[in-house]
Amino acid sequence: MESFVQHQFINGRDLQYTYYASLPTNTSIGGPTLLLLHGFPDSASVWSAVIPYLLTLGLRILVSDLLGYAGTSKPWDPSFFNSKAMANDLAEILSREDVTNVIPIGHDWGSFLAHRYYLFHPELVSGIAISAYPLNPVFRTPIDIDQLAAERERKLG
Incomplete structure (x- = not known):
């Protein structure tokens, strides 16, 4: 990612994020920004082979090291x-870069986050x-994990 600028910042949750940004070009102004989201257990560098294309x-x-990986914070608390x-962390990165039109591209765990x-x-x-x-359905209401576990135990033992 030689042609990218590395950025690090502390976000609103007091987490450090590292991400890489290509420089805007005359053709990119007004168009969507591609947001590349890596999988487990990778980092932003996993995209190096496709970036030239x-x-x-x-x-x-924009390519970010996601939370828990490489140059981004690795909190122990699962919450x-x-x-x-x-998702709001990503929105904060996009806001810092003045991005208002994005195409998230996810691989593996990054696909979940793109969704x-x-x-x-x-x-x-x-x-x-x-x-x-x-592809999993998106639930807009919280799931009762205890109820889900009980149903699965009843069906699957």
């Missing part, structure tokens, strides 16, 4: 990994792409 599209590209909070980003910030998303992740 993506740059030919003339779009701006930090709440999907809405993590959740769209769920919580649909007004900013103009498309979505996922790889290596099963």
